Amino acid sequence: MIEIELAIVGAGPAGLSAAIEARRAGVDVLLIDENARPGGQLFKQIHKFFGSRAHKAGIRGMNIGTELLQESEKFGIKTWLNGEVCGIEDGHNLWVVRNREKSEIVRAKKIILATGATENAVTFPGWDLPGVMGAGAAQTMINVNRVLPGKKVIMLGSGNVGVIVAYQLLQAGAEVVAVLEAAPRLGGYGVHTAKVCRAGVPFYVSHTIKRAFGTDHVEAVEIVKLDSSFKQIPGTEHVIEVDTICLATGLTPLTELAWLAGCKFNFVPALGGHLPIHDDKMHSTQNDIFIAGDISGIEEASTAMEEGRLAGINVATELGYITKEEADARSQEIWDNLNTLRSGYFGQKRRDAKDSMLQNGKEVIKWNIH
Ligand SMILES: Cc1cc2nc3c(=O)[nH]c(=O)nc-3n(C[C@H](O)[C@H](O)[C@H](O)COP(=O)(O)OP(=O)(O)OC[C@H]3O[C@@H](n4cnc5c(N)ncnc54)[C@H](O)[C@@H]3O)c2cc1C
Known part of the structure; x- marks a missing residue:
């Protein structure tokens, strides 16, 4: 002792x-x-x-x-x-x-x-596929270990961690195809959010992930619009090709x-x-x-x-x-x-x-x- x-x-x-x-x-x-x-x-x-x-x-x-x-x-x-x-x-x-x-x-x-x-996780069909990870894990990979987690990334969550990591992924050479936010307004500080906007990344408020597709890794994600009670609105789904899904959900x-x-x-x-x-x-x-x-x-x-x-x-x-x-x-x-x-x-x-x-x-x- x-x-x-x-x-x-x-x-x-x-x-x-x-x-x-x-x-x-x-x-x-x-x-x-x-x-x-x-x-x-x-x-x-x-x-x-x-x-x-x-x-x-x-x-x-x-x-x-x-x-x-x-x-x-x-x-x-x-x-x-x-x-x-x-x-x-x-x-x-x-x-x-x-x-x-x-x-x-x-x-x-x-x-x-x-x-x-x-980090908090959220679950959806396909959430256990390789390529789905916490935004903090992606941040460790790019900024500490110098490894790009994927080439086409979608970020779920527009708080500070979501927008900061989205920007850092862009800096590291990844394409960030979108930032999704379940709430009707963006969550991060304007200074960080604006940098991601200026880089041309689309933000989808009142949206979440419905499912991820892939066999042994993420190949695409289906996103869906949410109503004011955070319920998915049928018929609003669309599929985006990605190889990485980052969760910045608190x-x-x-x-x-x-x-x-x-x-x-x-x-x-x-x-x-x-x-x-x-x-x-x-x-x-x-x-x-x-x-x-x-x-x-x-x-x-x-x-x-x-x-x-x-x-x-x-x-x-x-x-x-x-x-x-x-x-x-x-x-x-x-x-x-x-x-x-x-x-x-x-x-x-x-x-x-x-x-x-x-x-x-x-x-x-x-x-x-x-
Ligand atoms: C994933 C993530 C990303 C973030 N990104 C940003 C950002 O970009 N900008 C910003 O301003 N803030 C960010 N924050 C918030 C900010 O970093 C934190 O508020 C700040 O680091 C908190 O400091 P801390 O010392 O309390 O915890 P931490 O910095 O998390 O340090 C805690 C340490 O304790 C260690 N530890 C935990 N449990 C044990 C145990 N049982 N035994 C031994 N060691 C243990 C951990 O491994 C860690 O090294 C982020 C936080 C997280 C979790």
Whole structure:
């Protein structure tokens, strides 16, 4: 058994930021990630972030990832890669499978869960054919592994992941034959959607996939129009030749470890579904377990980094490395950043959902652990 002050599960933007803040304060940190390289989703993000300079606008996601890695190396943060955390016991013991062969127990005084999110799937006849994949999987293939998943692609879902990946597929040399959206309006930020429009890709709102055709891989897709109750309208079907179908139909927080740890949950559809209840310090309802990033509600890498910092600072305070006054002052600064990030049309909806969750969290946590 290995003993440590703080174990962080997930080395994406949230986990890395938490590790840096906690280590900066003097906490002995172990960062664990199942991948061969830290950075989570950041290394897929070859596009520039936008917003203000304080939020790294104009910098590509992968470069933000590199900056975080350099900082984490500067602080000498212990990192286990190829380490899958598959269990949690007593709120302190993590079961880690390392390199797919050896299992170890890590006993931590505090744990931060920063496990991110997983892609949602939708089913239709033929959805199990090779060539049907999550948009995130296609993004990993083109931007991380430099492999084109197919030559003629249809994207289901016009949210940010759908339009960003559609554009990146075009950049990688694929033909994107259409972007479909079940809702009557497009879902992504205008800046990303406009780039795909300018490239001449048609968007079909109120449309979905009825079936995929093919024998050992996708050869065509049948699309159909939806009415205002999302029911398919017979007679509106048409078939398009494609070899790849990308599903960008939302993300769900990866919460299994929080469930196993006994954290209490809320159901918040605007943030991706069931979420561990937490307070403004990212404290869950379990005494020594904090959360940060997409596990606390689907947002963006910029908010994940701020939440990671909050969790890292507040863990350092509970372990006695930072005074409460210092932590409160720094947390306030981070909250100002978060509130700015959560402004605007899309941000406001998330901010409202988060605010009501935090109110609830404060009450629940007060009764549970203090
Ligand atoms: C497929 C996908 C595509 C996205 N594309 C964009 C985009 O283009 N632009 C944008 O702004 N935002 C995008 N996002 C959202 C943004 O990337 C996230 O909000 C941000 O990365 C969240 O940071 P995080 O640290 O919470 O999670 P992540 O970056 O997902 O990092 C979590 C890490 O934890 C690891 N992990 C999970 N469970 C375990 C376990 N049990 N044991 C060990 N390791 C574990 C994961 O493998 C991962 O490395 C995307 C998200 C996804 C899922």
